[in-house]
Amino acid sequence: MSDMPATPLLDTVDTPADLRTLKPAELRQLADELRQETISAVGSTGGHLGSGLGVVELTVAIHYVFNTPDDKLVWDVGHQCYPHKILTGRRSRIRTLRQGGGLSGFTKRSESEYDPFGAAHSSTSISAALGFAIANKLSDKPGKGIAVIGDGSMSAGMAYEAMNNAEAAGNRLVVILNDNDMSIAPPVGGLSAYLARMVSSSEYLGLREFAKKTIRKLSKRAHNAAAKAEEYARGMATGGTLFEELGFYYVGPIDGHNLEHLIPVLENVRDSEHGPILVHVVTKKGKGYAPAEAAADKYHGVQKFDVITGAQDKAPPGPPSYQNVFGETLAKLAETDARIVAITAAMPSGTGVDKFAQKHPERAFDVGIAEQHAVTFAAGLAAQGMRPFCAIYSTFLQRAYDQVVHDVAIQNLPVRFAIDRAGLVGADGATHAGSFDVTYLATLPNFVVMAAADEAELAHMTYTAAEHDSGPIAVRYPRGNGTGVPLPAVPQKLEIGKGRVVREGKTVAILSLGTRLGEALKAADALEAKGLSTTVADLRFAKPLDEALIRRLLTTHEVAVSVEEGAIGGLGAHVLTLASDEGLIDAGLKLRTMRLPDTFQDQDSPQKQYDEAGLNAEHIVDTVLKALRWNEASATGGGARA
Incomplete structure (x- = not known):
C-alpha cells in the first residue's frame, strides 16, 4: 500500500525472538517505526489509538528484556495491545483489526501464544499474572x-485485592504501572532514572537483604524500626509507599518513553531474586502523533482517519445517539427535580452522563472503574431519598451483580439503572456485548426491567424511571444512533408493566422487546404479503410482563413469536413460563422464541452480527412460516399449510 510507512528495521522483526537479536542502539529506530505502523494501521481500520501509542517503547522494552511467551505478559484491558500484536507475529493481519474474521481489538488467547490471557475489562491483569506466577512456582x-x-485501572478494587495476595509469588510476579493520566509521581529527569536503576540493582537489593538479616539479630522492635526507616527513605525519594505496604518492592517513577532508562531497570527486575516488584513508568497517551497528544480523549477510540491531518471519518448526519438522548433527557428532568443524581463508572461520554454533568456538575459523579462501588453508592443515595441514575454499560454492570442483588434488590431501593450498549456492539465483539442484562435482572424480585424500542421510548422510560420510587428499575438501550422518530417535547410516564400494540392482525403475533421492533414491523409487512394477518406488539417491559396483553395475543392468534436482543433466559423464557403456567401450550399454541445464540459472537459489522444471530426480519418470517408448516408452492388465498 502506498500509504504504508517505510519500516526497514521493523520489517526484520516478526516475533520477539527477532527483536532480541537487535542491538540496544537500534531499539529507538524500531520504536519509531512501530509507532508509525500503528498509526497507519489504525488509520485504515479505526480502533483504539492513544493508549497504544503511549506504550510503544514499553512494549519494545518488555519483549526485548523478558522471555515472552515463556514469561506471561498480561495487558490490562488490552486496548493498548496493537503494538504488541505487531511484534508478535500478527503484523500481516494488523489491518484486519476489529473486522469480521480479523484480529480482535483486545488480547485473545485463541489468537496467539503471546496472548496468554484474554482481556477487555479492566483491573484483571494482576490477578491473572499472579495466577501464572504461582502456577510456575508450584x-x-x-x-x-x-x-x-494503567493508572485508571488502579481505581478498581480488584487490583488491590490481587496485590494484597501477591507476596506468595515472590520474584515470579512483576507489575508495571503505566501512569499515563493522573501522574502519581512524575519522573524527574536523570535523577529519577538513576534512582530507579539504583534501587532495582542487584547490588542494592543484595545489600538490602544483608541489612535485613543483620537487623533480624537485633530486637524485634529495632528490626521493625529499621525496616520502616529504609522503606520510607525510599518512599520519600521515589514514591510508592502504598505499594510497599501491600508487599511490593517499588521501583520508579521512570520515563516510559526513554529506552535508555527502561531497559536497564527492566533487566534488573528480570534478574532480581526479590519480589514481587512494581515498576512505575510514566507515559503520555498518543505519544508521537500530534493530533492524539493534543486531544487524548478524542483519540482513545477512533474511526478511520487521515494519517496526515488526523481528521477522522465522520458518519453522515442522522438521528441522535441513544446515549445522548438519555443524558439530555435526564439533564432536563433534573432542572425541576433536585433529587436526580447521575453516576457513571469512568464512562461519562460513553453513557451520556457528560451531558448531565455540563448542566448539573454538583450532581454528576464519575467514580472511576469501580462498578461495585457505583451501585452501592447509588443504593446509599436512594436510601436517603435521592433519585440516583446509575449509568453503566450492560457488560460492565455484570461486575457489580452481587451489589445489584444484595444492596439494591433485597432492600428494594429505588436505584435507576441506565444500561447502555445493551445487545450486540459490532467491532468491540463479545467482551463488550450486552447480552445478559435482561436475564440477570428479570430474575430478581422487586425489579422493573424496560427496553426502549427507539429514542422516543428511551425518553419516556427515563422519565418513568425518575418517577418510580417503589423499587429498582432498569432501562436498556443499544449502542449507536436512534431510528429517527421525533423526540417528545415532554416525556410521558409509562404505566409499569404495560406494553403497546403497534400493528393489529389476526393470525400471527410478534412480541418484540427493545430495538428489534423495526425488524418485527418489516417481517409483518412480508407476512401480510403472503396473506398472513400479523399483530406486532412492543412489550416495553420484560418485568413485570403485560400478562393481559400476552394472554390475549397467545389465545387469539395461530402462532406467536417473541423477539429480543438478549440471551436465553430473558423475555422468551418469561413468556414461555406464563404460557405453561396457564396451560396455553397444552391447548396447542404455536409459540416460538427468538434470541441471541448460545455463543459469544466475534466482532463484525452490526448487520452481519444480526444475520449470524438470526434476528433480522427475514429470520422472523422464516420462524413463523416453519411454525405454520407453510408450503409456499400450494399457498392460496389466506395461506396454506403443508
Whole structure:
C-alpha cells in the first residue's frame, strides 16, 4: 500500500525472538517505526489509538528484556495491545483489526501464544499474572507473570485485592504501572532514572537483604524500626509507599518513553531474586502523533482517519445517539427535580452522563472503574431519598451483580439503572456485548426491567424511571444512533408493566422487546404479503410482563413469536413460563422464541452480527412460516399449510 510507512528495521522483526537479536542502539529506530505502523494501521481500520501509542517503547522494552511467551505478559484491558500484536507475529493481519474474521481489538488467547490471557475489562491483569506466577512456582517451571496495568485501572478494587495476595509469588510476579493520566509521581529527569536503576540493582537489593538479616539479630522492635526507616527513605525519594505496604518492592517513577532508562531497570527486575516488584513508568497517551497528544480523549477510540491531518471519518448526519438522548433527557428532568443524581463508572461520554454533568456538575459523579462501588453508592443515595441514575454499560454492570442483588434488590431501593450498549456492539465483539442484562435482572424480585424500542421510548422510560420510587428499575438501550422518530417535547410516564400494540392482525403475533421492533414491523409487512394477518406488539417491559396483553395475543392468534436482543433466559423464557403456567401450550399454541445464540459472537459489522444471530426480519418470517408448516408452492388465498 502506498500509504504504508517505510519500516526497514521493523520489517526484520516478526516475533520477539527477532527483536532480541537487535542491538540496544537500534531499539529507538524500531520504536519509531512501530509507532508509525500503528498509526497507519489504525488509520485504515479505526480502533483504539492513544493508549497504544503511549506504550510503544514499553512494549519494545518488555519483549526485548523478558522471555515472552515463556514469561506471561498480561495487558490490562488490552486496548493498548496493537503494538504488541505487531511484534508478535500478527503484523500481516494488523489491518484486519476489529473486522469480521480479523484480529480482535483486545488480547485473545485463541489468537496467539503471546496472548496468554484474554482481556477487555479492566483491573484483571494482576490477578491473572499472579495466577501464572504461582502456577510456575508450584510446578517448578521457569517464567514470570508480568502485568501491565494503567493508572485508571488502579481505581478498581480488584487490583488491590490481587496485590494484597501477591507476596506468595515472590520474584515470579512483576507489575508495571503505566501512569499515563493522573501522574502519581512524575519522573524527574536523570535523577529519577538513576534512582530507579539504583534501587532495582542487584547490588542494592543484595545489600538490602544483608541489612535485613543483620537487623533480624537485633530486637524485634529495632528490626521493625529499621525496616520502616529504609522503606520510607525510599518512599520519600521515589514514591510508592502504598505499594510497599501491600508487599511490593517499588521501583520508579521512570520515563516510559526513554529506552535508555527502561531497559536497564527492566533487566534488573528480570534478574532480581526479590519480589514481587512494581515498576512505575510514566507515559503520555498518543505519544508521537500530534493530533492524539493534543486531544487524548478524542483519540482513545477512533474511526478511520487521515494519517496526515488526523481528521477522522465522520458518519453522515442522522438521528441522535441513544446515549445522548438519555443524558439530555435526564439533564432536563433534573432542572425541576433536585433529587436526580447521575453516576457513571469512568464512562461519562460513553453513557451520556457528560451531558448531565455540563448542566448539573454538583450532581454528576464519575467514580472511576469501580462498578461495585457505583451501585452501592447509588443504593446509599436512594436510601436517603435521592433519585440516583446509575449509568453503566450492560457488560460492565455484570461486575457489580452481587451489589445489584444484595444492596439494591433485597432492600428494594429505588436505584435507576441506565444500561447502555445493551445487545450486540459490532467491532468491540463479545467482551463488550450486552447480552445478559435482561436475564440477570428479570430474575430478581422487586425489579422493573424496560427496553426502549427507539429514542422516543428511551425518553419516556427515563422519565418513568425518575418517577418510580417503589423499587429498582432498569432501562436498556443499544449502542449507536436512534431510528429517527421525533423526540417528545415532554416525556410521558409509562404505566409499569404495560406494553403497546403497534400493528393489529389476526393470525400471527410478534412480541418484540427493545430495538428489534423495526425488524418485527418489516417481517409483518412480508407476512401480510403472503396473506398472513400479523399483530406486532412492543412489550416495553420484560418485568413485570403485560400478562393481559400476552394472554390475549397467545389465545387469539395461530402462532406467536417473541423477539429480543438478549440471551436465553430473558423475555422468551418469561413468556414461555406464563404460557405453561396457564396451560396455553397444552391447548396447542404455536409459540416460538427468538434470541441471541448460545455463543459469544466475534466482532463484525452490526448487520452481519444480526444475520449470524438470526434476528433480522427475514429470520422472523422464516420462524413463523416453519411454525405454520407453510408450503409456499400450494399457498392460496389466506395461506396454506403443508
